[in-house]
Amino acid sequence: MRRTSEQLIQELSKIVDSHFAHAVVECYVEMQQRFLAGDWQPTELDGGRFCEAVSRCLLQMDAGKIDHRKLPGEIRKNLLDQSIPHRLGSKDRYHLAKVIEVVYGFRSDRGAVHISTEYTANYMDSMLVLHASKWIFAEFLRLVWNQDRKVVAETIAQIVQLEHSIIHELDGKPLVLARDISATDEVLLLLYHADNNRLSRAELREQAVGQNPQNVSVAIFRLIKNKDIRPIAEDEVALTPNGQKRILEQVLPKYTPQK
Structure with missing residues (x-):
């Protein structure tokens, strides 16, 4: 519930x-x-x-x-x-x-x-x-x-959701609300929001509705290369501590109004 x-x-x-x-x-x-x-x-x-x-x-x-x-x-x-x-x-x-x-x-x-x-x-x-x-x-x-x-x-x-929520979830489907967001940042936010901080590549392409699927694939590749996320069983990727640090220090401050 x-x-x-x-x-x-x-x-x-x-x-x-x-x-x-x-x-x-x-x-x-x-x-x-x-x-x-x-x-x-x-x-x-x-x-x-x-x-x-x-x-x-x-x-x-x-x-x-x-x-x-x-x-x-x-x-x-x-x-x-x-x-x-x-x-x-x-x-x-x-x-x-x-x-x-x-x-x-x-x-x-x-x-x-x-x-x-x-x-x-x-x-x-x-x-x-x-x-x-x-x-x-x-x-x-x-x-x-x-x-x-x-x-x-x-x-x-x-x-625990941000007061100025970046992600809106309805019927289990998240939507990133930030405008003009890069595919890389959107992938990181979706993983940060997901249970256990992991999603399949197909789920990421589906949930990043404002992004070109090819751009999402490129973003996943670059994030893996930078060790912000890592590939795991089958088609899934998971957020790493490096990625979490990047979200807290770089991604969230860009898209969240400061008090």
Whole structure:
């Protein structure tokens, strides 16, 4: 079942406080959208707001208390307090509390020591916050829904779409909305959107509706040569880490309005 962010909020609001449900989903989606659009610098602040919302949900789920002001540090103490009864399992409480502590700490007290000359400090920090927040969100949904990780992963992938969407999907068929886009960029975007980041060459030619099929074939050849994608079983190609980096740093910023 495909879910929009609004549908997910409605489902979560049946289990946790509706304000918490809105805050968790909206903070997470906004953080992911802004990063994908090339606006990664606010990620640490967005991650802090996300952690506040998730922590308050966990407090409600674990102790039955609704508190709109308590911060993650205080909630962490409650979650790890062995002297009080808990509804959530000890391992779930421990791991979530620890990861939230790390992410929330980036909001204000990140050190200034960095060793890479290729990425700025904020970019590296943002990548960590982004991926850790995805783990927190997945674990939160697993607990609140009591669903397996596959269902959770599918849901997360479905709700995160760019605010100024580059790709519109209808009945399972994606359409790249950007005008005057090159065949190379369109192939990369379609692979980035696809399940498991892989498609057959025939699917790419079919989905790149604004491109000449021959241009799509040439684009696939060049992307393979540059190792942005790689050929796999039979007629399929898959996105590589090089290609993903190119999408985040070069392709998305070209076609997404900056805030």
